[in-house]
Amino acid sequence: MNILKNQKLIIIGATLGAIVGFFYWKEVGCLTGSCAIKSVWYNMTAYGLLLGGLFGSIIQGQFQKKK
Structure with missing residues (x-):
């Protein structure tokens, strides 16, 4: 609990980043599928999680x- x-x-930043990453993929994404990160939802969610963290x-x- 102390951690x-x-x-x-x-943790809050990573959670918000994952949510934003998923919605970015859903709304913008990559239509052609040639984008390495934006073409698959779990790649973009993980990228958002990392940046948010x-x-x-x-x-x-x-x-x-x-302090």
Whole structure:
């Protein structure tokens, strides 16, 4: 439970990134199928998860520096 409290912003960022990645694939996507990341839903969701987690980590680092 302590890990969840310490990594809360990273988990929230990763979750939001995965949701945004999925909806980006669904709405924009790649019509031809030649795009490596955007052509399959699970690739775009994983990419969004990764970017959201990294963004959450950056924000968490900024909050920890202030405390």
